[in-house]
Structures are given as C-alpha cells and as structure tokens.
Amino acid sequence: MQAKGTIRHGVSRRAALKGAGALTLASGIGGFPHIAKAAGKVIRVGMNTILSGRVALVGTSSSNAARLVIDKFNAEGGAGGRTIELVVRDSKGRPDEAARVVRDLMDVEGCEIILDSEASSGAFAVHEVMRTRGVLCIHTNSETSQLTADPKMHIPTVFRSARQGIQDAVGGGQYAAAIAKKKKLTRWMTCSPDYVYGRDNTAQFMEYAKIFDPAIRLVEGAWPKLFQPDYTPVITKILQEKPQALYSALWGGDLSAFIDQGNLYGLFHNIDTFAVNLGDYSVLKAVKSLPKGLHSGSRYNRIVPHSAANEAFYTAYTKRFPGQWPTNWSWQNATGAAFMCDALKKTGGKTDGKLLAAAIAGRTIKSPFGVKGTITMRAEDHTIIDYAVAYGITEPVDPYLTDIQMADWGAILEHEAEWKKKKGYA
Amino acid sequence: MDLSALGSCVSQVSCVVTQTTSGLISGMLLFLVSCGLTLIFGVLGVVNFAHGSLYMLGAFFAYTVYVPTHSFALAILAGAVGTGLFGIVFERFFISRVYGSDVLMQLLVCYAFVLILDDVVKMVWGASYLSMGMPEAFMVPPLFIAGGVVPPFYLFLIGISALFGLALWLLMARTRFGKVVRAAAQNGDMVAALGIRTPYVFAAVFALGSVMAGAAGALAAPVRSLTAGMGFSVLIESFIVTVIGGMGSIVGALVASILLGLIQSFGAIGFPLFTDGLMFTFMAVVLIVKPTGLFGQRVR
Incomplete structure (x- = not known):
C-alpha cells in the first residue's frame, strides 16, 4: 500500500493489466484491424x-x-x-466524404479489400487514399480515362473494372460516323450537361465521329446545367x-426530362439523335x-x-431485387467483384494486396x-x-434496343493507343 | 456570347414566336410558385425557404393520383389540395411559432423541413426519379404559329397558370377575405381586436401559398423528373422573382417571372453560357436602381 504524499514511480501491475485490457478491447472494437482480423475467417470487403x-x-x-457475385462465391465455399x-x-457523392469513408472502412471496420463504387470525382479522391496502402482496390464506376491511362496515376494494387471514356468514344464515334455517312448527316449539334463529364465525353465522341467521317461538322453546342428542370x-x-x-451525354433524370420535353416539340422527328446514356433500364x-x-x-441491356x-x-438480379433493374454501374460492379473473387481463389483466401x-x-x-464471353x-x-x-436503335418496349451494332475492339485498341501517344501516356 | 444568332432570331417571326412561348411557359410556372412565396412573405413576414419542397410535394401528390386514374384534372386537384392541407398543418404546428422571429430562426425551421420532406419523399416514393408521362389529350403534334413551334400542352399550362394567378388576384383584391388578409398584413392586432381570428387568417394565407406551389408542381409534373430535392432549383429562381418583383407584390411576381422566362429563352440563344448570369445581373441592376423591387413597397 502506498503512503499519502508519495509519488508513484513506474507503472503498477494492476495499471499495466488495465491498459492491456483496454488495448485489447480497443483493437477489438475498432483499432488495429489488420492485426486482429486478418486471420479471421470472414473477409470484410468495403464498398463506398x-x-x-x-x-x-x-x-x-x-x-x-x-452482392450477387459475392453470394455465389460464398455459396461455393469461398476461398x-x-x-x-x-x-x-x-459517400453521399462527395469526394471528401468518399476519402473519409474509405479510410474508415480500412482502419475502423477492418476491411481488407476495397470496391470503390464512386463516380469519377470521388474515385480520384479514393485513388490518392489508396496510394500508400498496399490494399487491393478496384474502381468500379469511374469512366474517366486518365484514372488508369496516365502512368503517373498507376498504383500497383489498384484496378478499374468500369468502361473507359476513350474506349466508349471510339466505339460511339465509329457507329455515329457509319450512320452519318449512310444518311449524309453532316450538320451536328450537341446537348450535354455542363460539367467535366459532359464536356469531356462530348468532345471525345465528336472527335472520333469526325475522324471516322471527316464530313461531320459541329455547328453548335448547348450546355444545360446538371439537374436542370x-x-x-x-x-x-x-x-x-x-x-x-x-x-447528348445527358443521363438519368435529366435525360428523361429532356426526352419528355423534346417530345412536345417533335424534336426527335427530323433530327437523328444519339444519346450514349439512354440505354440504361433506369432511364428507359x-x-x-x-x-x-x-x-x-x-x-447495360440484357441482350x-x-x-x-x-x-x-x-x-438473377431482377429476381433477387424485385422492382429493380441492373444499370451500367451494376455490370461494372459485378465485374469488379468477379475479378476480386477469382483472385481470392488463386491466393487461397489471402488478402495481401x-x-x-x-x-x-x-x-x-x-x-x-464480355463481347466474346470474357473480359480481360x-x-x-x-x-x-x-x-x-x-449502340442500337430504341423501341418503346422491352428490350428497348434493336439493330444493335457491337463496336470493333480492334479499332478501339488501335485508336486508344494513338490517343495515349498523343496525350503522352505511352 | 452569340449576338449574331440572337439578332438572326429576333429578325425571324418564327423564332420570336417559339422563344416567346418558351419564355412564357417557364415564366408562368415560375409565377405560380413565386406568387405563393411572395404572398406568404407579404402577409406573414415569413421567408419560406421550404417553398420549393411544397412544389415538390404537389408534383408527387399529382403523380400518385395520376398513375391509377390517368386523370390530369384529378392530379392537379390532388397536387393543389394535398399541398394546401399540408400547408395548414405546417403553418399551425411550426411556422406559426416563428412569426416575428429573425430570419435565421425562420431559415433553420424551414431548412429542417426541406431535409425532412426530401427524406419523406425518398421513403414513400423511392430514391429513384419518376416520370408521370404526358396526359393522352396532349400527346399531339406541336402547333405551328407563324412558323414558330408551340406545343399545345404548353399553351394549356400558360392558360391555366394565368387563371390561377387571376383567381388569386381577384381573391385578394375583390373579396372580403382579401380585405381581411390585407388588413391583417398591415396591423394584425387591430384585426384581432375587431373579433377576427387572425391565426385562422394566417393559416389560410399559408395554405393559399401552398396551394399555388402544389398546383405548379402538379402542372409541371408531366414534363419534369420527379425526385427528392426537385424543389431546390425552383426555390432559387422564385427568390430571384420575389426580389425583382418586390417582396409581397403579386403583380410584381407576375412581371418578374415573365421577364425571367424571356431572359432564359432568348438568353439561351444570345448568351448560351451566361443565361443564369443574365438573371442575376438583372436582379442586381433592379436592386441598385430600385431596392424594393419593381413593384415592391417599403418592407415592414
């Protein structure tokens, strides 16, 4: 027993035991997830x-x-x-929040792999978080080409399972040029949302449409605000x-409102309209x-x-989630999850990045x-x-698209390589 | 800036007709929303930041009735009446408690309800956007007037919006109720001393403003994406209207709404990247030249 007025030196056994207990509790609740949980049976995969x-x-x-892909993986016994x-x-669609959520998923919730399901603005923020982590991260929704095309952005443990803007632009431009040549459509206009995605996507589409058909002339561009009513x-x-x-690169509710309002003016009767984002069940x-x-x-379309x-x-999707339909983001996330599960099987369940x-x-x-049943x-x-x-032609009943033309991946890869050289990425 | 395109447009009758009707339709829908906002401010002294949410509710009430009935008339009625009833509850339980409070307190209460109503819409109608679809009677080709393109549905909207506005003006200017409301706006205590239950009058005024916002939402529903938060952009434009027209002036709201509609439609041709800037510039000029707005009087 210690006398009053004396100063305690060192740490008593009781205090040490308390500290150790608190440390154990803390690591169990939130901290030090990699030590406490890496060896656990369940692999926690974070999705922001x-x-x-x-x-x-x-x-x-x-x-x-x-979830569909992961359920199947689990049902097969996992890895x-x-x-x-x-x-x-x-993440509420905010880049700062996306970065915070991803940090929390890894540091607090013990996630060993990240599926980053953000739009481009959030994906770039998450990318920087992942730079020093050594954790496997798959960007599943960002289509901005720079994210993976620019060598400066390369992180050994980070991948992308989404469309890439430049690849879509080449495919779309190729299709548009073929239609333009056939119908002699030389006078073009654009109508896309006034923010980075709308401007980049439209510029790339028109660039490749002109490459494939030099007679195409862009006369004007309209840039409505995002979410304009x-x-x-x-x-x-x-x-x-x-x-x-x-x-048009309008999407979601904006595209839906544009079509409803355009119908009133008979806008689509005499103008051949190309809308890259129309073919999504959520819009259709x-x-x-x-x-x-x-x-x-x-x-995304079932055909x-x-x-x-x-x-x-x-x-499987519509049965598991009644009243909902897969979107473009769905197939991209299913693909990201499929690559993740495949890799886990190869590593025998080890999650080292x-x-x-x-x-x-x-x-x-x-x-x-995949065009040939596979994706690389x-x-x-x-x-x-x-x-x-x-690309296809719309019709008002399911499956909504007809006369579907698949883009030639040979041409896509050739033009993508040239684009990379031009941008200094290759 | 493309002044040659604007010059070319105003020199063609067809372009003038198309752009003018386009401006009128944007302006008249804006008027329906903003006249409620200006009425509530003029009489109750409350800056109702939740007014855009009332517009949103009107659209969703209309959608809910339209889907099973396919009656646009019933849908408009549901949008207007449903929002009006909500307005009474909202005023009695919440807004009435911030009468006379500073703007910050009013902002807090109203903004809380903007968030609450957005979440309620998500819970009841889902997070996805909805489309009501065009009533069958209006699924017809557009009219060509002097070479200009005018959709019949938009002519209907202009007409019915004008009727709503006229009815509101008559109610306020030519009826006993209107006199009581105007008197209560000047001196509520005196009106109460004369034996008139002013809380009921205030609730009725708030309901009336809500009816106008709900009707605007219902009328616009066939050509808008219905989604939680859809009232926000309308709210900003409505505030611009009330500032330009003069806080509390219904005639001012009408004139300012139409002016803004025309600025948007002709601005899209001459100043495609600066249409919003044009609206704000116009508002700034009005504030400098006549700080009370075009038809406004000194604020209480």
Whole structure:
C-alpha cells in the first residue's frame, strides 16, 4: 500500500493489466484491424458508393450487383475456407466524404479489400487514399480515362473494372460516323450537361465521329446545367439551329426530362439523335413516351451481349431485387467483384494486396458482359477490355434496343493507343 | 456570347414566336410558385425557404393520383389540395411559432423541413426519379404559329397558370377575405381586436401559398423528373422573382417571372453560357436602381 504524499514511480501491475485490457478491447472494437482480423475467417470487403441524393439508385444497383457475385462465391465455399462480408457505406457523392469513408472502412471496420463504387470525382479522391496502402482496390464506376491511362496515376494494387471514356468514344464515334455517312448527316449539334463529364465525353465522341467521317461538322453546342428542370430554352435553341443530328451525354433524370420535353416539340422527328446514356433500364423505364428510332449507347441491356450468361445475370438480379433493374454501374460492379473473387481463389483466401494484384493483372475471366464471353484486366494499365461497347436503335418496349451494332475492339485498341501517344501516356 | 444568332432570331417571326412561348411557359410556372412565396412573405413576414419542397410535394401528390386514374384534372386537384392541407398543418404546428422571429430562426425551421420532406419523399416514393408521362389529350403534334413551334400542352399550362394567378388576384383584391388578409398584413392586432381570428387568417394565407406551389408542381409534373430535392432549383429562381418583383407584390411576381422566362429563352440563344448570369445581373441592376423591387413597397 502506498503512503499519502508519495509519488508513484513506474507503472503498477494492476495499471499495466488495465491498459492491456483496454488495448485489447480497443483493437477489438475498432483499432488495429489488420492485426486482429486478418486471420479471421470472414473477409470484410468495403464498398463506398452513393446511397443518397439524386443518383442513389445507381449506387444501390452497384451494391446489389456486387452482392450477387459475392453470394455465389460464398455459396461455393469461398476461398481457403474464408467467405466474404460486404460492408457498404454511403459517400453521399462527395469526394471528401468518399476519402473519409474509405479510410474508415480500412482502419475502423477492418476491411481488407476495397470496391470503390464512386463516380469519377470521388474515385480520384479514393485513388490518392489508396496510394500508400498496399490494399487491393478496384474502381468500379469511374469512366474517366486518365484514372488508369496516365502512368503517373498507376498504383500497383489498384484496378478499374468500369468502361473507359476513350474506349466508349471510339466505339460511339465509329457507329455515329457509319450512320452519318449512310444518311449524309453532316450538320451536328450537341446537348450535354455542363460539367467535366459532359464536356469531356462530348468532345471525345465528336472527335472520333469526325475522324471516322471527316464530313461531320459541329455547328453548335448547348450546355444545360446538371439537374436542370426545364429544358425548353435548350430545345427551342436546337430547333432554331436545325441540325441534322444531335449528340447528348445527358443521363438519368435529366435525360428523361429532356426526352419528355423534346417530345412536345417533335424534336426527335427530323433530327437523328444519339444519346450514349439512354440505354440504361433506369432511364428507359422512366421515360413514358420513348421515341422510336433514337440511337442509344448500350449501358447495360440484357441482350447486349446477346448471351445466355447475360440473360441469366439479368434474371438473377431482377429476381433477387424485385422492382429493380441492373444499370451500367451494376455490370461494372459485378465485374469488379468477379475479378476480386477469382483472385481470392488463386491466393487461397489471402488478402495481401500484392498477391491479389498479381493474380488480377493480365487475367482473363469468363463474364456475361464480355463481347466474346470474357473480359480481360489489361496488365499494363490495370483497366478492363473486351466488354460490350454497342449502340442500337430504341423501341418503346422491352428490350428497348434493336439493330444493335457491337463496336470493333480492334479499332478501339488501335485508336486508344494513338490517343495515349498523343496525350503522352505511352 | 452569340449576338449574331440572337439578332438572326429576333429578325425571324418564327423564332420570336417559339422563344416567346418558351419564355412564357417557364415564366408562368415560375409565377405560380413565386406568387405563393411572395404572398406568404407579404402577409406573414415569413421567408419560406421550404417553398420549393411544397412544389415538390404537389408534383408527387399529382403523380400518385395520376398513375391509377390517368386523370390530369384529378392530379392537379390532388397536387393543389394535398399541398394546401399540408400547408395548414405546417403553418399551425411550426411556422406559426416563428412569426416575428429573425430570419435565421425562420431559415433553420424551414431548412429542417426541406431535409425532412426530401427524406419523406425518398421513403414513400423511392430514391429513384419518376416520370408521370404526358396526359393522352396532349400527346399531339406541336402547333405551328407563324412558323414558330408551340406545343399545345404548353399553351394549356400558360392558360391555366394565368387563371390561377387571376383567381388569386381577384381573391385578394375583390373579396372580403382579401380585405381581411390585407388588413391583417398591415396591423394584425387591430384585426384581432375587431373579433377576427387572425391565426385562422394566417393559416389560410399559408395554405393559399401552398396551394399555388402544389398546383405548379402538379402542372409541371408531366414534363419534369420527379425526385427528392426537385424543389431546390425552383426555390432559387422564385427568390430571384420575389426580389425583382418586390417582396409581397403579386403583380410584381407576375412581371418578374415573365421577364425571367424571356431572359432564359432568348438568353439561351444570345448568351448560351451566361443565361443564369443574365438573371442575376438583372436582379442586381433592379436592386441598385430600385431596392424594393419593381413593384415592391417599403418592407415592414
């Protein structure tokens, strides 16, 4: 027993035991996840995505799709006796929040792998978080080419399982030029949302349309604000310009409202309209009077590619999530999850970032969304190739697209290589 | 800036017709929302930051009735009446408690309800956007007037919005109720001393403003994506209208709404990247030249 007024030197056994207990408790609750949980049976996979706001629907469709793949992996026994638990968190679509959520997923919630299901702005923020972590991360939704094309962005353990803007632009430009040549459409106009994605996507599409058909001339561009409710001034401006063809990168509810309002003016009767984001069930099901004959990119459609595997994915999705349909983000997340599960099987359930990255880089897996039934994760830049890039003609009933033209991946890769040289990426 | 395109447009009758009707439709829908906002401010002294949410509720009520009935008339009625009833509850339980409070307190209460109502919409109608679809009667080709393109649905919207506005003006200017409201706006205590239950009058005024916002939401529903948060952009434009027209002036709201609609439609041709800037510039000029707005009087 210690006398009053004396100073205690050192640490008593009781205090040491208390400290050790607290430390154990703390690591169990939140801290030191890699020490405490890495050897656990369940592999916690973190997914940050947008679950609130106007694009919550596609965020939900991302986690739905990943869940389908992970459930199948777990039902088959997992890898090395370990199954996966998907931990989904809302980033609210804010880059700063996405970065914070991803840190929490790894540091507090003990996630050993990250599926980054953010749009581009969030994906770049998450990318920087992952730079020094050595943890496997797959960007599943960002289409911005720079994310993987720019060698400065390369991180050995980070991949992308989403479309790449430049690849889509080449495919879309090729299709548009073929139609333009056939119908002699030389006078073009664009109408896309006024922010980075809308501007970049439109510029790239028009660049490649002109490369494939030099007669194409861009006469004017309309740039409505993102989430603009009233497109009447834009529509009447298009009518005044009298273009023969129109390209639009509008998406979601904005595209739906644009079509509903354009129908009132008969906008689509005399103008060949190309809308890259129209072919998504979320839009197709929302537009009440879908005009026939619009040219639509296939974001996700159960008949693109037309295969039993794709039809099976669609059926499984709609059965598991009644009243919901897969989106473009769904197939991209299913693909990301599939690469992850495949890699875990190869490593026997080990989640070391370097081991998983080695298993994924250059790997070709069977996929319902591949043009030839497979998708390859290119080793050189960690992005996928051979997924379905297609355009078709709209019709108002399911499956909504007809006369589907698949893009030629030979041409896509050739032009992508030239683009990389031009940008100084190769 | 493309002044040659603007010059070319104003020299063609067809372009003038198309752009003018386009401006009128944007302006009249804006008027329906902003006249409620200005009425509530003029009488109750409350800056209702939740007014855009009332517009949103009107659109969703209309959607809910339209889907099973396919009656646009019933949908408009549901949007207007449903939002009006909500307005009464909202005013009685919450807004009435911030009468006379500073703007910050009003902002806090209203903004809380913006968030609450957005979440309620998500819970009831889902997080995805919805599309009501065009009523069958209006699924017809556009009219060509002097070479200009005018959709019949938009003519209907302009007409019915004008009717709503006229009815509101008559109610306020030519009826006993209107006199009581105007008197209560000047001196509520005196009106109460005369035996009139002013809380009921205030609730009725708030409901009336809500009805106008709900009707605007219902009327716009066939050509808008219905989603939680859809009232926000309308709210900003409505505030610009009330500032330009003069806080509390219904005639001012009408004139300012139409002016803004025309600025948007002709601005899209001449100043495609600066249409919003044009609106704000116009507002700034009005504030400098006549700080009370075009038709406004000195604020209480």
